[in-house]
Amino acid sequence: MDHTANVMDRTEALLIEQAAQGDAESFARLYDIHVKRVYRYIFYRVSDISVAEDLTQEVFLRGWKALPKFRKVSNKPFVGWLLTIAHNLVIDHYRSRRMESTLEDDIMTADTATDPQQMAAVGMEQKRLQEAIRQLRPEQQQVIILRFIEGFEYSEIAALLGKKEGAIRVIQHRALKGLKQILDKDTGQ
């Protein structure tokens, strides 16, 4: 690990420690550091700005409440832990929406509600892939996003999900197979 990363990690540890003791301002600084990454993770999965904003806000509020629990599990990277909360919220979001509509409707709604500038940045091919990922099982989605989109190591993902590294590689294999099937089906192959 380079020196800068090391310093930042120590700074983060200090902020976490202070926040866990009830210092709201320290937690606000953690928010400053990680808000963009959490937002990006959620946006990638919901493709809706207002939903991404609401869920991002909720992630940090839940993070604050659950901070004492996080401190007991020292092997998890803090941002990864936040993304796990984000993952659960995204699942809850789709569950609640499924009460009113189908998943396909969700995707259609998400497309039409998306900001054109942001979607242009995503790119059509990636967009198709993004939609396909959203159709995977939640755990598979999480592994694919954490590994390929967010760039976490297998060991980190394993720590975040409370599984062994071997299990993560199995999930990744199944997820890629599932993804291939979804994409082939879309293109009529």
Next chain:
Amino acid sequence: MSAKKEDILARCIEDVKSGRSSVEDCLKQYPRLSDELEPLLKLAVTIKPAPEVSPTAAFISRARSRLLADIHAQQPVTKNLRVRYTLMKAPLLSQRRFKMAAIVIVIALIVASTGGGTAYASQDALPGDILYPEKTFIESSRLFFASSDQTESETHLQIADNRIDELARLPAERSRFVERLMESYQHHIQQGLDSAEKYINQGGNASGLLNRFQERMVYHQGELNASCNRLQVEARHIVRVALNASGEGLENANRLMVSAHLENAVRHMAQVNEKARTGKIDEVSGLLHNYERELDSMITAANQTEDAVALLEGSRERLRIAFDQIPETIPEEASDAIENARLRTMHGLDKAIESSGSGKKLGKTWEEFKFEWGAFMNQSQGEVEPGSVEWQNAWQNFELEWEQFMYQWQGNTSGPAEWQYAWEEHNKGQHDSGKNSSPAQR
């Protein structure tokens, strides 16, 4: 066998992504699995990190303020002060973002320059320790980069907390540092309250912030008292001075709390005015409810101050002006509700002013009495509430709600028409405490 296939896929993905080998190289290494590996490997390579999709700056700022407000709203409050703040005003976005980034960098630099763990370890440092200058430097940095008057005020309070903690842990042989500690404590309490006042003047909702000041300063006074008994004689005088300053600070926090609730009430009334004028009648009753809640909290807060009458009279004038600004042309369904609120406000404030004005003049306070006669009186008189006042050889707590006052009207056990008459000067001497009393009406 199946597990191995997954491991091979994972290894190939890593090699290809890191550029150590190509898809073709990997497939050549595992010819038996190449049919299955090839499409998965090619697919994995196409999944790229998410592009830089960023939330808007306005959202980042708004969500941050909301997060802090929610956090503070979850923190415990005293029983007496019920209103907690629900909205916090965010300062200019660019300023906040810059400052937050800067403070992270400063802390990072401190950590880097001192070898890492020292910044953390300095949190527990005491005056005279090697790490103590680092601790105070971090505190100063936090103040320097405070992003708003509210944050600045909170930081001052945290630093004052630190001084009290240090005093409590200071070994007797380091008593020479007491003066410096207490000077710092008084400075940060004063500055913290000044920043809170600025925050109120800028339209911020400071009730939660002031609530924390009140709670912490009551705690500080307990700690300062305890330290007095522990420290060497020459240091005690210094702590007593700080104790007095803390008492004055608490009184100032109480006064500011009245201002905070008053400003909130005025703000709600301005919203009522706007909604009524624009015909959004259905929103008026909710706003009036909020307004009256702030009004109640303001009266409660004023009664905790020594100059309640002056504060309440000033508030009454301010609210009178706020009501006067509402035009008569607003729809009738709103005007009735607003007029009722106005009448309740004026009546409630008049009664509060009346009771605050006379109740405290009737006799000595329990604290004054105890000071004259010694602490043994506490036992002979039984449990006496702080702030109680001597009257007719009994101790009455005028700080409590009127209905908690036990009362007997001489020769007329039905009691007075209203509790407020009990406090009138011409009725002095006609009342006595007794168990059969109750007011005819409240």
